[in-house]
Amino acid sequence: MSVKLGQFGEFVKEYEKARRPYPREVFTYLKRLLPNKNPKILDLGCGTGISTRQLAGTGQVIGCDPDPIMLKAARKHKRVNGERYVLGSAEKLPFKDNSFDAVTAFSAFHWFNNDESIGEIKRVLKTGGIIFLVNKAGWKNWGEGYRKAIIKSIGQEIATFIQNTFKPKQNLKRHKFKNIRSNDWERAEVVSSIKKALIYVQSISIWKTVPEDLRPKALSGLEEYFKKLKKRTGKIERKFKVRVVVGVK
DSSP, X not given: OOOOTTOOGGGHHHHHHHOOOOOHHHHHHHHHHOSSSSOEEEEETOTTSHHHHHHTTTSEEEEEESOHHHHHHHHHSOOSSSOEEEEOBTXXXXXXXXXXXXXXXXXXXXXXXXXXXHHHHHHHEEEEEEEEEEEEEEOHHHHHHHHHHHHHHHTSOOOOOGGGTOOHHHHHHHTTOEEEEEEEEEEEEEEOOHHHHHHHHHXXXXXXXXXXXXXXXXXXXXXXXXXXXXXXXXXXXXXXXXEEEEEEO
16 A cells, blocks of 8 residues: 555645754755755645745755645745745756756655655755755554554454655766765654544645545544553654755765
8 A cells, every 4th residue: 555746636635734844953954955045945845834934044045746636725824035836847857957946845755765856856955065855753552552443443454654764865876966864853742632543644645545444444443542541651652753864066
């Protein structure tokens, strides 16, 4: 079972309600690495534009995504600093060679961590430009807890978490990016209600692999799971690690 990038439009309402901004430290780190003070940045897999808007104070930013529904939602938000959005696939970017000082991907690179996309990213980057990959990986007991609750309630398997298994450094090395490194931050987010926890799960890609006719049953099982979790711990808390992987062209 799998979900392809470009098929997230049905999640747009859940994304808007559940997805939160990235830690400020990530952007402070990016600014230290950028080659000039007014960089041109391409934000790949931008979705509803959460990361694009956060990047907008850093330079000239273009958000790019293959899903027109997600981009429509992104364009409804007030512009921060002239950011704009372009429909496009990472495997065939609609930009000229040597166009960008940085290419970023926030919680998206695991969907296009392949030779075609990395070759395209390298093509549109200027010499000395950086690829800046950011991923939020929830602690295993958080994600696997609600995943197992779904499986138990519907009586069949669903997809696993692809973002916990992909290894971008290997592909960057193979494509001869230089000075490859990573940085981590541990964080925790308290989910304020069971309703919001349910909305969050519905914004995660594995939810798409739950058959539509079984989703009401899955939601019932999830609600029971989160009720027990809150009763046991006093809160619903998502603990996760933010990892940044950087390479230089």
